[in-house]
Amino acid sequence: MAAVASSVVHEVLGRRADDVDEPIIDYIINVLADDDFEFGVDGDGVFEAVGELLVDSGCVHDFPECRAICSKLSEKFGKHGLVKPKQAVRSLATPLRMFDGMDEEETPKKQVEVLDGPVLSERDRAKIERRKRKDERQREAQYQMHLAEMEAVKAGMPVVCVNHGGNEDGPTIRDIHMENFTVTVGGRDLIKDASVTLSFGRHYGLVGRNGTGKTSFLRHMAMHAIDGIPKNCQILHVEQEVVGDDTSALQCVLNSDVERAQLLEEEANLLAQQRDLEYEAESGNSTEHVKGGVNKDAIGKRLEQIYKRLEFIDAYSAEARAASILAGLSFTQEMQRKPTKAFSGGWRMRIALARALFIEPDMLLLDEPTNHLDLHAVLWLEAYLVKWPKTFIVVSHAREFLNTVVTDILHLHGQKLTAYKGDYDTFERTREEQLKNQQKAFEANEKARAHMQTFIDKFRYNAKRASLVQSRIKALDRMGRVDEVVNDPDYKFEFPTPDDRPGPPIISFSDASFGYPGGPILFKNLNFGIDLDSRIAMVGPNGIGKSTILKLISGELQPTSGTVYRSAKVRMAVFSQHHVDGLDLSSNALLYMMKCYPGVPELKLRAHLGSLGVTGSLALQPMYTLSGGQKSRVAFAKITFKKPHIILLDEPSNHLDLDAVEALIQGLVLFQGGVLMVFLFPTTVYFGDLIQFYSAVLQCYFTLLFIPFSRQISCAGEPRRAPYNRERRRAVGGLRR
Ligand SMILES: Nc1ncnc2c1ncn2[C@@H]1O[C@H](COP(=O)(O)OP(=O)(O)OP(=O)(O)O)[C@@H](O)[C@H]1O
Ligand SMILES: [Mg+2]
Structure with missing residues (x-):
């Protein structure tokens, strides 16, 4: 069907089709080839569905021409038998009762329909449905256009590969001075009139809240879209994973030379x-x-x-160098020989990182590189970056990682980009000091102004003091104002309280063992339980099987021996990177929720999104434009809407900024259900902010479920009851910085 549709579309559009981006033509073909597509009378349906797109994309000159084309498309599709006849409508001679002849008992009682909004006629409803479908198609087309644009931008970017010197394009790159630049995305200024100098060999950490524009800034730099970046400066932004094909991981890295x-x-x-x-x-x-x-x-x-x-060019040592980088990022020798198409997204991202490290560009831009790495790889990357001879900028929300690898901090806040010397802790102290001083200066300024103003008001009409008043007015003008410190708005993560509380046991493992078919036993005789008061942190190295336990808990997998009991009444929510990646990017957060929970009033869904920080226009923005942290919040909103009793979280702090992690802690502490969180390792050492997580875990109310290297699972200590709410609240106060 699609093949015939494609030939019809190409036949009717002829040479015009060559001038239009391929994704748009593919989209039009797919729409028309849809089984349920209604062509309407004389191509009306076609015009309604793709008319605007045909004109906007320049495929046809104007709407009259567009109508003619749509009518022709409809006619040709009809000739190929692809237009389904419309159901004929006929009037009944007499009214018909649907349940005539049935026993009264058998007659189904009419269900009371829950209505949201005014009563609609069939016709209106059909119209709304049609409009919805049209909007959906338009959003999809926009998304495809966005992807095509991104591809075009990428294709136009200079290829970054290993440079062995002999660069004739200009002098060797040292410092980069970017002056008075502005970064605008979607009509909004994210950075305004900023000036930054990046000194050669220094390591910059780019920090700022979620959604402030860090990724956008790096993208602009990589596109050389900021004045002051020399043309011959090789900038590599590690943003996308490598393409999956038959090249081995090692060869993929080597090919960059x-x-x-x-x-x-x-x-x-x-x-x-x-x-x-x-x-x-x-x-x-x-x-x-x-x-x-x-x-x-x-x-x-x-x-x-x-x-x-x-x-x-040191070609003979290249292979050893590439292999050692891959090994550092946890690729075994066997994995290094595997084709890139055999790897999952996270691993392909690691290959992209390995390639960037191997290339050693003039300016390396890393965006949250630790998100996909296990502890071993994070440690290795830290050691590698510390010795990095050139300049790099790394975006990260991991405090200890930043403290180790950076020499300077770039802080993006309120559309301003400010550079600070020193590591993250130094930056935090300096900034705190600055804000304190600013607040003091503001108060002093306000006080002095008020004092002068009182004098002026008092003697304004006093002829004897006229000259004094005049000089005070001038002094007041000269004095200027000091800006008041505006604190960032507080974040919040509110997890809804379940209305019912099923009695224990909720989930219990009794002598449960598990191994994948044909593989070794991963866990032997697990005995533990989760109830509504549980606070469990599950920690352990990469690949030990933490996600497998989550699947056993949620019922996706069954134990090979023993039992996993799950209360029939329990509602569970699982959060993982997979859920963030699985969002329908062409849609917006509100529509996505409406699709996941049909029939739920829009206001309720908006309120829930709002309780997780997806407020205002953010909920209506196409999701492909959302930042990493914002997408995580939408995923949280989706999984928690049904008021789960138990929340299972797999690495929840990825993408979230430090304040958001703190808000997440508070949200989880106040949540009135069970929580199980998974981390790669006790991250106390390497992710400073999670110390709080773990301090809270160990000192107050989290039970630590520890998976030692022996692949045996054991509970550290007796499971403890979580304290009552009052204590929980007090504990939250203690967690605040
Ligand atoms: N095409 C667009 N239209 C409108 N807004 C957009 C568009 N693209 C991005 N944005 C907005 O620009 C802001 C900056 O996004 P960006 O991804 O650069 O943030 P970020 O600082 O990297 O955040 P995070 O820490 O969450 O990764 C976000 O608020 C995002 O919603
Ligand atoms: Mg980002």
């Missing part, structure tokens, strides 16, 4: 030619022999040049 790859290929070709010539010479053809002799010399000379260059 284009010169090396080309030289090796040429070497292989020349060696093959040399062998052929030798073979021909041996076979005794004299003329060929002479010719071969000449060729042989030329080949030998070129090979010599190649070997010299390969040695100069």
Whole structure:
């Protein structure tokens, strides 16, 4: 059907189709090929669905021409038998009772319909449905256009590959001065009139709340869209995972040294030619022999040049270097040989990171690199970055990571970008001091102004003091104002309280063991329970099977022996990166929720989104424009709407800024149900803010479920009851910074 639809569309649009982006044509074909598509009379349906798009994309000149094209499309589709006949409508001679002839008992009672809004006629409802479908198609088209635009931007960006010197485009890049630049996205200024100098060899940590524009700033830099960045400056922004194909992970990294790859290929070709010539010479053809002799010399000379260059660019150690970077990022030797298409998104992201480290561009831009890494890889990356000889900017919400790797902080706040010397802790102290001083200056200024104003008001009409009053007025003007310190609005994460509380046991593992078919036993004889008061942190290294336990708890997997009891009444919510990645990006947060929970009044869904910080226009913005932290919040809203009794969280703090993590802690502490959280490792050492998590965990109310390396699971201590709300609230106060 799609093939026929494609040929019809191309036949009708003819050469016009070549001028339009391919995703748009694909979209039009898919819409028209849809089984349920209504072509309407004379192509009305086609015009309604794709008319605007045809005109906007420049495929047709104007709407009259568009109408003609739509009518032709409808006619051609009809000729191919792709237009379904409309159901004929006929009037009944007499009224018909649907339940005539049935027993009164059997007659189904009419269900009371819960109405949200005014009563609508069938016609109106159909109209609304049609409009909805049209909007959906338009949103999808916009999203496709956005993707095409991003692809075009990427294609237009300079290719960043290993540079072995000999750069003739300009002087070697040292410091970068960006002056008076503004970063605007979607018509909104994210950074205004900022000036920053990036000194060569310094390591910058870019910090700021979720959604302030950090990622957008890095993107602008990578596109060289900011004045002051030299054209020949190689900037690499590690944002997207590598494409999955048959190239091995190791080769994928090595291929970024284009010169090396080309030289090796040429070497292989020349060696093959040399062998052929030798073979021909041996076979005794004299003329060929002479010719071969000449060729042989030329080949030998070129090979010599190649070997010299390969040695100069350190080509023979490249493989070992690439392998050691991959090993640092937790790729075993076997994994390094696997094709990139065999890896999941998270691992492909690691390959992208490995490639960037291997290339060593003039300016490396890393956006939350620790999100996809296990503790071993984080430690390795820290050590690697500390020794990084050039400049980099890293966005991170992990305090200890920043403290270790950066020498300067760039703080993005209120559309201003400010540079601070020192690590994150120093920045925090300096800023606190600055704010304190600003507040003092503001108060002093206000006091002095008030004093002068009182004098002026008092003697304004006193002729004897007229000159004094005049000089005070001038002084007041000269004095100017000091800005008041405006605190960031408080974040909130409010998890709804379940209306019912099923009695224990809620979830209990009795001698449960599990192993995947054909694999080793992952867990043996697990015995533990989760109830509405549970506060459990599950920690352990990568790949030990934490997600498997989550799946056993949620019922996605069954134990191989023993039992996992799950109360029939329990509602569980699972949060993981997978849920964030699974959002329907072409839609907006509100529509997404409406789709997940049909029939629920819009206001209720908006209120719930608001309780997790997705407020105002943010809820109506297409989700592909949301920042990482904002998407996490939408995912939280989706999983918690049904008022779960138990929330299972897999690495919930990824993407969230430090204040948001704190708000999440508060939200979870106040939540009146069970919580189980998964972390890669006791992160007390490396993610400073999570110390609070764990301090709270260990000292007050979290039971620590520990998975030691022996792959045996055990409960640390007796499960404790969570304290009452009053104590919980007091504890929250204690958690505030
Ligand atoms: N096309 C767009 N239209 C409207 N707003 C947009 C668009 N693209 C991005 N935004 C908004 O711009 C802001 C900055 O987004 P960005 O991804 O740069 O933030 P961020 O600082 O990286 O946040 P995070 O810490 O959550 O990753 C966000 O509020 C986002 O919603
Ligand atoms: Mg970001």
